[in-house]
Amino acid sequence: MFSNIKLSIFLAVKTILRGDKGSLILTIMIMMVVFLNLLFIDSIFAGIGKTMDNTKINYQYGEVIIEPSTTETYIEDTKRIIDTIQDYEYVRAITARLESGAVLTFDKKKDGRNVETFTSGVIGIDPEWDNQAIDMRSKIIAGRYLKSSDRKEVLLGADVAGGYGSTVYPTSLNGVRIGDEITAYYNNGVVKEYKVVGIYKTKNFDMDGRMFVTQKELNSILGTTNEASEIIIRLTNRQLSQKMLSELRRLGFDNYDLFDWNDKLAFGRSINKSFDMIGMILRVIGSLVAGLVIFIIIFVDIVNRRKQIGILKAIGIPTIVIRNSYIIRGMFYTVAGIILGYLLMQFGVIGFFQKHPIDFPMGDMVPFIKEKSLRMSIILFITAGLIGSFIPAIKEVRKKILILMR
Numbered sequence: 001m002f003s004n005i006k007l008s009i010f011l012a013v014k015t016i017l018r019g020d021k022g023s024l025i026l027t028i029m030i031m032m033v034v035f036l037n038l039l040f041i042d043s044i045f046a047g048i049g050k051t052m053d054n055t056k057i058n059y060q061y062g063e064v065i066i067e068p069s070t071t072e073t074y075i076e077d078t079k080r081i082i083d084t085i086q087d088y089e090y091v092r093a094i095t096a097r098l099e100s101g102a103v104l105t106f107d108k109k110k111d112g113r114n115v116e117t118f119t120s121g122v123i124g125i126d127p128e129w130d131n132q133a134i135d136m137r138s139k140i141i142a143g144r145y146l147k148s149s150d151r152k153e154v155l156l157g158a159d160v161a162g163g164y165g166s167t168v169y170p171t172s173l174n175g176v177r178i179g180d181e182i183t184a185y186y187n188n189g190v191v192k193e194y195k196v197v198g199i200y201k202t203k204n205f206d207m208d209g210r211m212f213v214t215q216k217e218l219n220s221i222l223g224t225t226n227e228a229s230e231i232i233i234r235l236t237n238r239q240l241s242q243k244m245l246s247e248l249r250r251l252g253f254d255n256y257d258l259f260d261w262n263d264k265l266a267f268g269r270s271i272n273k274s275f276d277m278i279g280m281i282l283r284v285i286g287s288l289v290a291g292l293v294i295f296i297i298i299f300v301d302i303v304n305r306r307k308q309i310g311i312l313k314a315i316g317i318p319t320i321v322i323r324n325s326y327i328i329r330g331m332f333y334t335v336a337g338i339i340l341g342y343l344l345m346q347f348g349v350i351g352f353f354q355k356h357p358i359d360f361p362m363g364d365m366v367p368f369i370k371e372k373s374l375r376m377s378i379i380l381f382i383t384a385g386l387i388g389s390f391i392p393a394i395k396e397v398r399k400k401i402l403i404l405m406r
Contacts, residue, residue, distance in 0.1 A: 005324070007317070007321050007325075008321050008322075008324035008325045008327075008328055009325075009328060011317075011321065011322070011325035012325040012326070012328035012329045012332065015325065015329060016329060016332065027293075027297055027333050028333060028336045028337055028340065030293055030337070031290060031293065031294075031333050031334060031336065031337025031338075031341070031385075032336070032337045032340040032341045032344065033341070034286055034289055034290045034293065034337065034341075035286070035290070035337050035338050035340075035341030035342070035377070035381055036341040036344055036345055036349075037286060038282065038283055038286035038287070038341075038377055038381070039341060039342065039345045039369060039374070039377060040345060040349060040367065041279070041282050042279040042282065042283065042369075042370075042373050042377065043345070043349075043350070043367035043368055043369050043370075043373075044365075044367055045275035045276075045278065045279050046275070046279075046367070046368040046369065046370045046373065047358075047365045047366055047367040047368040048275065048360065048362070048365055049271065049272040049275055050368050051360060051362055051363040051364070051365045051366075052265075052271070052362050052363070053261075053265055054363065055202060055203055055204045055362055055363040056204060056206075056261075056264065056265055057238070057261050057265075058134070058135070058202075059134055059136070059139070059202040059204045059207050060134075060204055060206055060207050060264075061232065061259075061261055061264045061265075062133060062134070062232035062233055062234045062235075062261070063233060063234060063235040063238055063240070063241045063244070063260060063261050064232075064233040064235065064241050064244045064245060064248070064258070064259070064260050064261070065230055065231070065232055065233070065258075065259050065260075065264065066081065066230065066231040066233070066248070066253065066256050066257070066258055067229070067230050067256060067257040067258075067259070068229070068256060068257065069255060069256055069257055070257070073227075074098075074224065074227035074228060074229060075096075075227060075228045075229070075230070075231060075256060076226070076227060077226070078096045078226050078227060078228040078231065079226055081231060081253060082094055082096060082231065084251060085233065085244075085247070085248070085251070088244075088247070089236075090235050090236045090237065090240050090243070090244070091233060091234070091235060091236075091244070092133075092234045092235055092236050093129075093132040093133035093233075093234040094129075094133060094231065094232070094233050094234065095125065095126065095129045095130045095132070095133040095134065095231070095232050096126070096129075096215075096228035096230070096231050096232075097123050097124065097125055097130070097215075097228060097229055097230050097231075097232065098123070098124035098125075098215055098218045098219065098222070098224060098227065098228055098229050099121060099122065099123050099124070099229035099230070100121075100122045100124075100186060100187060100188075100218060100221070100222060101119070101120070101121055101122065101186070101187045102119075102120060102122050102184040102185055102186045102187065102211070103117060103118070103119050103120075103184070103185040104117065104118045104119075104120050104160065104173060104182050104183070104184055104185075104211065105117050105173075105182065105183045105185070106118075106173040106174070106176055106180065106182045106183075107183075108174075108175075108180070116162075116171075116172070116173045116174045117171070117173075118160050118169075118171060118172055118173050120157075120160050120209060120210055120211050121209070121210040121211070122184065122186070122210065122211050122212075122213060122218065123210055123211070123212050123213070123218075124212075124213050124214060124215040124216075124217060124218025124219065125146070125212060125213075125214065125215055126148065126214070126215050127145065127146040127147060127148050127150075127214065128148060131145065132234075133232050133233075133234045134232065134234075136155070136200055136202070136212070139200045139201055139202045140155075140198050140199070140200050141158065141164060141199055141200060141201045142164075142177070142178050142198065142199040143178040143196070143197050143198035143199055144197055144198050145198055146197070146198065146212060146213075146214055147214075148214065148216075149214075150197070150213075150214050150217070151214065151216065151217050151220075152192075152193070152194055152195055152217075153194060153195050153196075153197040153213075154182070154184075154194040154195070154196055154197065154211050154212065154213050155196075155197065155198040155199070155200060155211065155212035155213075156173075156176060156182075156196055156198070156199050156200075156211055156212075157199070157200060157201070157202075157207060157208035157209055157210050157211070158199060158200065158201035158208050159172060159205060159208040159209040160172060160173060160176075160208070160209055160210065160211060161173055161175070161176040161177075161196070161199050162174045162175050162176065163175040163176075164199065164201060169205075169209055176196055176199070177196070178196060178197065178198070178199070179195065179196065180195075180196050181193055181194065181195055181196070182194055182196060184211070186221055188221070188222065190221045192221065194213070200212075203360075203361060203362055203363045203364075204362070204363075205361075205362075238261065241260035241261055241262070242260060244260070245258050245260055276373075279373060280376070283373075283376060283377050283380050284380060286377075286380075286381075287377075287380035287381050287383070287384040288384060290334065290337070290381055290384045290385060290388070291384030291385060291387055291388035292388065293388070294330045294333060294334060294384070294385045294388030294389050295388040295389070295391060295392055297330075297333065298326050298329065298330050298388070298389045298392045298393060299392035301326075301329075302326065302392055302393065322393075323390075323393045323394055324393075326389055326392070326393035327386065327389045327390055327393055329389065330385050330386070330388060330389020330390075330393075331382070331385055331386065331389065333385065334381060334382055334384075334385030334386075335382070335385075337381075338378055338381055338382070342374075345367075345369065346369065349367065350366065350367050350368075350369070353365075353366045353367055354366050
């Protein structure tokens with residue numbers, strides 16, 4: 001049996017080396033492009049999902065988030081919670097946020113006509129603490145970030161301000177600029193006027209539709225002191241989120257609602273599942289194409305070499321050896337296409353997009369190859385190549401010598 005395998009390999013190698021080099025290169029190039037196309041489409045979907053996750057985590061939820069229980073409005077002992085957990089070695093930063101709602105209005109000409117309105121969430125922050133956890137300062141596209149002393153100044157999301165290329169919401173304040181004054185009608189009846197000092201854009205539509213004020217300002221409006229609507233915890237490693245949740249429960253904070261980033265990305269997970277399903281369909285289609293390419297190549301080669309096959313059989317070369325030599329050739333083309341396609345994708349295409357990310361509405365997207373998808377693609381591709389080379393080989397090689405010699 002082993003000698004038959006060696007002989008099959010010998011025949012396959014000799015046929016490849018003595019064959020037309022242009023045809024060989026073209027065949028490998030075709031397989032490479034098919035596999036590259038399969039990886040590229042799948043990596044685009046994976047990149048979109050990863051970008052959505054990163055945007056949500058980096059600018060909204062962090063790795064772990066603490067919220068009031070469903071029966072409470074606020075987290076009451078905010079300072080104690082922060083003091084207790086901020087010194088953990090895997091806690092990178094922590095911030096408390098206070099939230100309310102308000103209707104924002106902008107009267108550009110101050111004549112009571114054509115007043116723009118936008119219903120927005122209002123977030124009160126300690127600017128320095130918050131920026132360590134959620135780096136909003138780096139996302140300022142106009143003006144400046146909030147200062148701790150600000151009371152009549154606000155930071156607006158691009159979706160609230162309008163005119164900054166954002167199209168998520170059907171309405172906005174229609175072109176607010178730095179230095180403009182807006183009016184906020186809070187849910188509790190308080191009315192305040194503010195000066196816009198900064199506009200930010202994270203490409204997270206939940207956050208870009210909000211207004212930021214200092215926590216001191218929002219405390220004065222809501223009558224709060226040490227309360228918070230949420231506490232966001234940033235970790236040194238995303239995979240430590242479950243460890244952090246276990247520690248919070250051990251410390252007795254399980255009377256609050258505790259979530260990690262996985263819990264908060266349920267909507268994104270459903271989108272990712274849809275992408276995975278589409279990716280699987282495309283992988284199957286791409287593999288079928290690869291199988292057909294191999295089938296055609298092997299079939300044409302066998303038809304052109306029928307007399308040679310007849311001679312090999314006549315001198316006593318077993319049919320299984322000849323058949324396996326063609327299967328080995330088909331697998332050579334397939335594996336070569338996989339290797340070259342992966343290398344071109346990983347170090348060419350992805351390398352290019354790392355320097356020049358695709359500007360998606362939800363963030364700057366870089367294609368990303370998931371290990372599970374890569375393994376599945378390789379398995380399907382090899383299976384298709386194996387079937388595509390086996391069918392023509394078994395069909396033609398088993399014919400009688402006289403038929404092959406005609």
